[in-house]
Amino acid sequence: MYSQTNAPQKRLSKDAVKVWLISEMIMNLIGFMIIGVLLYLDYRFSWKEWIGWILIGITMIAVLGAVWSFINPFLLYKNWRYDVDEEFLQLKSGVLYEEHQLVPMTKIQSVATKQGPLLRKYGLCSISIETMGSSHTIPALPKDVAIKLRNQIAHYAKIKEVES
């Protein structure tokens, strides 16, 4: 209905799903290790009862979170869209909580590409955009696309609006 007319169309790289899955897996592993250690300590030194309950609660939430973290990357990829033209940057993401942003090019202050070890493995980059009022990130674009987009945004953002 409303989104069809002017919604952004460009998508992220497909490898983004893999990157997110791997990073989520690592995060979950670390998380579960910490919880495991805490549970062991709780058992070993017989801490107060309520601490045990809280730990069990945290474990349950963590398990649910882990399950969700294996579904989320697919949904995230499926629904992430962006677009740039001479005047506006558009970002749209999320299924359960959909967010659609419209940023004028003239208000963009800086744009940068970033690459962590996981992104580098798949030849991807993320773009972070700072505006006068907030900051935005486009995660996981192929490196050449990312650099092109960065330069394009930088070029458009060079045009300055008379501030008043």
Added chain:
Amino acid sequence: MTKTKRYHPLLILFNLWKLVKNSIFFVIYLFVIKADSESNFVIYGRIIFFLAFGITLVSIILKWFTHKYELDDRSFHLYKGFLSKSERTIPFSKIQNVNRHTSLLHRIFKVTSTNFETGMRGEEAAVKFEVISQIEADRIEAHITSASRHELTTINSNNDNIELSSKMDTENANSNRTIHFKPTKSDILKASFTSLSFFILFPLIGSFYFKINEIFHVEEEVEGIFMSIMSSGWMMTIIIIVLVIISATFGIVRTFLKYGKYQISSDHDRIYITKGVIEETTFSISKEKVQAIEIKQSLMKRLLGLAEVKLTSAGSLSSGEDTLEINSLYPFLPVKRAYKMVSEILPSYEVTTKMTRLPRKSLWVRLFKPSWIWIIATAVLFYFKPSILKVEQAWWILSAVLFILIAVSRLLDFCNTRYILNDQFIQFKTGSLTTSLFVSKRDKIIEVKVTRNIVQQMVGLASIGTINRAKPVHHAGVDDVPLELAASLYQWYMKRRNEIKVE
């Protein structure tokens, strides 16, 4: 264009005064309380104190000799540094608002302090004159106004499609300020009533009593006096009457000192808000730099038909030590007067009273939205089950009361919420007990967003949000508006391209 100048020589005196004020605590501690102490800590403390005092003293004098300023047609040039020198250039066009603060000490010497605030982040965001003669401050302000006006007209003449009309007749704009508002006696009475300053005396007396009690332990005597007063009826009546009179006078005097010499005026380019009887504060902003208007009404003000109008600026709003809300037009304006004043001083803004209400379905969405506060509070109450006043069931009564309060506040919020996209203006009103009406222009909004959670997606609603320049950035928005509005918000914002002027 002016020559490079040093700051006002009285700056040394003012800084000395500040230094003395800051060192009083150390002096009392090191030389009065610990006067007889021979411990290393105190002895070294004294040495360090003398060193610090001496260094600050020298640096104050050096600073005055090395800090200089200069104005040309376009910008401020600030020079400082003794060994490593720095020069800072701040174009007039970046200045968002001017805050002037005249403390009692300033008044004695017929000087003032002025901050020219920019929208930049960080410590050096403002051009500060801590002490400056009033004539010089006026001169600089006039210089900036005329310079930036000149610049604007040149930009305008480069572009063709801009309404020049409003800026053409600016030659004789100086000095003909119109005064829009000065509070009368009844305004001040109303203000002191609305701000409940009648009651301010009681907490003051209370805290005074506790402080005295801490030192002298007068509790028993006071209780005795209190009992003897309570026992005689006419004595109590007299004391209550006297207290009420004192309290009311105190409240009115306090309100008068704060809002007595309020004055809102404007000339062709700028708006000036002056206030304060003893310490005078002036806030002035160029009309084009007003980022948004906010009209706020607390419950008390709504009952009395008063409102507060605030102008949002991208520059900082604090002046010196006190962070009073200097950007507010008189906080106790009658509503109609407030609307009229906005159209008087900001002719380029248009505030309409015709706004759209939320659809019925957003009330249901709001009512059924889980309230985290209620869930957590109920969980805590359920766990502890406290009995209040020996009532065992207190926990679920409290929970139910909280639930009703939340529901009522949501209902009120729903009833108060209105919105409209009116030509190049966006306008919305939100709030349950305290309402706030937000008005901004398309070219002043720096970002828009639309969000929809899962329930909103199912019933076809959305939340809209805008960001405006301010310090810190101003987020505004309405929840649960129809999806059509969200779509038209995009269309509306896209039209921004026709309005902005490109350098």
